[in-house]
Amino acid sequence: MIWLKAGGGFTSNLSKAVRVARADTINMIGSCGQTGGIAWPCAYIDAHSRRLVQPDDVDIKEALRGTSIVPPKQQKPRMMMFNCHGCGRFISDRQRFENNCRNCGADNRP
Structure with missing residues (x-):
């Protein structure tokens, strides 16, 4: 998700997103509507947001x-x-190609 910054740009960092007072929400909806954005209540976003972690960390x-x-x-690959x-x-498979059967001497190469 991307968030609207105070300067009018966009960011993916929620901490840099603009927080609008309830009285100014109508003006913000008007400016977001031109770019296809939707205004969400801060309480809802804070309740459902979670910190992202890199898998390597x-x-x-x-x-x-x-x-x-x-x-x-993880299972070992079977021979x-x-x-x-x-x-x-x-x-x-190795015995098939290296030498004949040790029991009967049959050649088992394909």
């Missing part, structure tokens, strides 16, 4: 401490396993 473990939120653990064409034993 936050430690997730520290931020979630004291809450019941548990982030999911691809194949069955030997000759005997059916499990062999890895």
Whole structure:
């Protein structure tokens, strides 16, 4: 959201936004209406605004401490396993290409 500054420009910083007295609201609505803006009550904005934080400045473990939120653990990628064409034993992708099956000697290269 962008806010109207006192000088007539716009800002994304809520603390720099102009605060208009209730008596001057009609004049402000007139000037905001030309740019497509909408006048909101300060009490409403203050009640619903929250501070923005950059993700690099936050430690997730520290931020979630004291809450019941548990982030999911990242799973290790599983090694691809194949069955030997000759005997059916499990062999890895690496074993498929490096040498024949140690049990039956079958060539398992695709």
